[in-house]
Amino acid sequence: MIKFTLKAFFLSLKYFFVPLIVMAICLVPAVIYFYFFIQSQMDELTTSLSSELGTLSYDINGLINYVFDEAKALPWTTPFKTLKMMFDEGWLGQTINTYLENANAGIYTAALTGNVKETANNISGGLGVFTLAIIAGLILSYFITASILRKKLCPRSFWKMILNIIIDFIITATLVAFITGLLGLWIHSVFITTFLTALLYGFISISEAYIIHKDEDMKYRDVVNAKTLFSLILSYLLILVVTVAIIVLLFLLPWKLISLAISLPVIIIAFINYNLAAESYVRSKRKDYGNLSKRFS
Numbered sequence: 001m002i003k004f005t006l007k008a009f010f011l012s013l014k015y016f017f018v019p020l021i022v023m024a025i026c027l028v029p030a031v032i033y034f035y036f037f038i039q040s041q042m043d044e045l046t047t048s049l050s051s052e053l054g055t056l057s058y059d060i061n062g063l064i065n066y067v068f069d070e071a072k073a074l075p076w077t078t079p080f081k082t083l084k085m086m087f088d089e090g091w092l093g094q095t096i097n098t099y100l101e102n103a104n105a106g107i108y109t110a111a112l113t114g115n116v117k118e119t120a121n122n123i124s125g126g127l128g129v130f131t132l133a134i135i136a137g138l139i140l141s142y143f144i145t146a147s148i149l150r151k152k153l154c155p156r157s158f159w160k161m162i163l164n165i166i167i168d169f170i171i172t173a174t175l176v177a178f179i180t181g182l183l184g185l186w187i188h189s190v191f192i193t194t195f196l197t198a199l200l201y202g203f204i205s206i207s208e209a210y211i212i213h214k215d216e217d218m219k220y221r222d223v224v225n226a227k228t229l230f231s232l233i234l235s236y237l238l239i240l241v242v243t244v245a246i247i248v249l250l251f252l253l254p255w256k257l258i259s260l261a262i263s264l265p266v267i268i269i270a271f272i273n274y275n276l277a278a279e280s281y282v283r284s285k286r287k288d289y290g291n292l293s294k295r296f297s
């Protein structure tokens with residue numbers, strides 16, 4: 001099972017471009033919206049300042065290019081920290097203010113400050129469209145990629161999908177109630193429940209996979225046994241280790257944003273293989289399965 005699961009994971013990585021494309025498609029409308037949103041905000045800023053300052057001169061494309069140039073100059077070796085600084089620490093307001101001061105030869109700095117701060121706050125609020133686009137992109141990426149990989153690894157009928165959902169709901173509710181009750185009786189049982197949860201999750205996953213994907217020649221004890229159960233848990237651990245190793249290697253690249261962009265599909269594919277590991281293994285035991293590599297060709 002370990003060999004099969006890891007091989008399936010590595011073969012799945014060839015579809016890393018699917019989440020990337022889906023994410024890009026979700027981000028394009030956000031970028032277009034944000035461009036025009038910035039333009040409208042700067043037009044409002046011009047109108048509000050015109051009465052105080054007279055004619056305010058600036059080029060919107062020049063402003064956008066200046067902001068992007070300043071963003072590129074930030075320390076992207078730590079992308080998450082840099083993004084936090086851009087969104088949470090007034091970086092955008094200061095950058096716009098600097099551009100306008102340079103464009104207008106130092107006039108009216110005091111008058112600019114309050115108006116620019118308000119505009120920067122509005123623009124920062126508009127950045128929320130990227131959060132929505134990223135969330136939508138991740139969700140769609142997961143389901144579209146999962147659909148493709150499921151067809152390769154363990155296709156199932158509509159009624160088997162419904163059966164899977166019902167079994168998942170019943171078992172998950174029972175498992176959560178059991179763990180919650182145990183923790184209520186003894187808080188230190190968290191160590192026991194962690195181990196039990198791993199065992200129960202593995203047992204449930206492989207049993208559920210047997211129910212959905214078995215054929216007439218497949219016996220329960222041949223598929224669901226201690227060896228298979230521990231192999232499944234070890235497979236989960238190895239997928240996690242391999243995923244972390246790949247991400248670490250990616251972040252050795254000098255272009256951290258590219259590293260981050262490629263890491264997301266790797267994480268998505270790892271989660272999909274977690275969910276499909278038991279099903280794809282049981283499905284592979286059927287006579288009609290064939291060779292795993294050929295299914296990805």
